[in-house]
Amino acid sequence: MKDILEQLKNKGYKLTQPREKVLGILLHNHTALSVQDIHKKIDSVDKASVYRVLNLFEELGLVNIENFNNEKLYCLTRDPxxxxxxxxxxxxxxxxxxxxxxxxxxxxxxxxxxxxxxxxxxxxx
Amino acid sequence: MKDILEQLKNKGYKLTQPREKVLGILLHNHTALSVQDIHKKIDSVDKASVYRVLNLFEELGLVNIENFNNEKLYCLTRDPxxxxxxxxxxxxxxxxxxxxxxxxxxxxxxxxxxxxxxxxxxxxx
DNA sequence: TTTACTATTGCAAATCATTCGCAATTGTGA
DNA sequence: TCACAATTGCGAATGATTTGCAATAGTAAA
Known part of the structure; x- marks a missing residue:
């Protein structure tokens, strides 16, 4: 957790609640989660922001994406x-x-x- | 072409224009095509029908699907x-x-x- | 051939995931 | 504590995909 947050900070990104919360959920799950899955677990964060956070994580190579049933599933890039x-x-x-x-x-x-x-x-x- | 049409017929599916046309396009293309790509090439067939035909082909294992930019790309299952x-x-x-x-x-x-x-x-x- | 039946289609509306504009909010560094 | 830019929330827009339903077109049997 700290690791990744450090990475973000070093690259000039702010450590915001949405980013920390989404990261937290990804860390505690070993299944691939859809945006809707993630959003259900944190309704304090707007769905659009979940999308934005995940898109950022994708750009930075922090997450892998799979496709299932017309939606994207995200999980952290740990071991491939x-x-x-x-x-x-x-x-x-x-x-x-x-x-x-x-x-x-x-x-x-x-x-x-x-x-x-x-x-x-x-x-x- | 004939092969696949036979297969369809034998399984009880009708040989309709939309099915033949979509199949024709898939046969003549070696790139993976989106529904929109396919629909552009045959505006005589409604887009909803293109979706239905491709969903059928998917069920029957006739096509492979890839995902790119939030849309599905289809191509015939020939050599893997x-x-x-x-x-x-x-x-x-x-x-x-x-x-x-x-x-x-x-x-x-x-x-x-x-x-x-x-x-x-x-x-x- | 023609007939009759059902699967399939076209159309338009609905749904669902995803993105976007913009004003309000919140990290961050000074 | 302040100021500024990045980021968020919200609502509206977009785009892909699905669905309901009446009209149409294959197909098998007469």
Whole structure:
């Protein structure tokens, strides 16, 4: 927590309540969360601000993004990992990232975004 | 083309103009296309129908989906592949899929969806 | 062929995620 | 404590996607 807040400060960003609160939630969750998920946990912060904070975190490379059901899911960039999400109930687990980047002739600064989906055992019964 | 149309017919789906036209466009394109891209190429088909056709194709596993800039991009599931897209100009190239699925204890029917992003040489100058 | 039935479509309205403009607020450094 | 710029909250705007429903068009059977 302190680490990341320091980083922000050093880059000239203010340490505001919305930023600290969103960061707090991301820190305490190991599932990927949507803006709506995060906003529900802190209604003291406006949803537009949640968006702005997350967009900032994205620019700074603090979060990874996955896509599920037409919405973005965010989680902190710790060890590189993805999530596998049940299509039916939304249950999810972390999956370590094993993807190795190749070199691309025509591209620099390559990043990847991956989401695994499946049907969990519960839903499969 | 005929192949896929046969498949649809055999599963009890009607061979309608919207389905054939959308399929036609997907067949003739090797980039991932958004609903809007596809709709522009066939204004004779309503956009809502393009959505419905693509959702059907998705259910049937005929298309792969990638996410870019808050919209879904569709392309036919031929050889497994992804795309790398320039964040700045949208230029994209195909990338063969090298991702190997692991076994998951708690999930079946696992699929993955990956999008690579980067900055292309042109935009990098 | 023609008929009849149902799936599918087009259209317009609704929904939902995300962004934006702007005035009010709040960190921060002096 | 003050002053200024960055950031927020709010509400409105945007854009993608979905939905309800009456009209239309495949399809299978007569």
């Amino acid at each position: 990992h993805h999530h596998i999400i049940c299509k039916k109930c939304g249950y999810s687990e972390e999956v370590p990232c094993t993807y190795e980047h190749h070199d691309f002739n025509n591209f620099d600064n390559v990043q990847h975004q991956m989401t695994l989906t499946g049907v969990c055992n519960n839903c499969n019964k | 592949h992804h795309h790398i897209i320039c964040k700045k100009c949208g230029y994209s190239e195909e990338v063969p899929c090298t991702y190997e699925h692991h076994d998951f204890n708690n999930f079946d029917n696992v699929q993955h969806q990956m999008t690579l992003t980067g900055v292309c040489n042109n935009c990098n100058k």
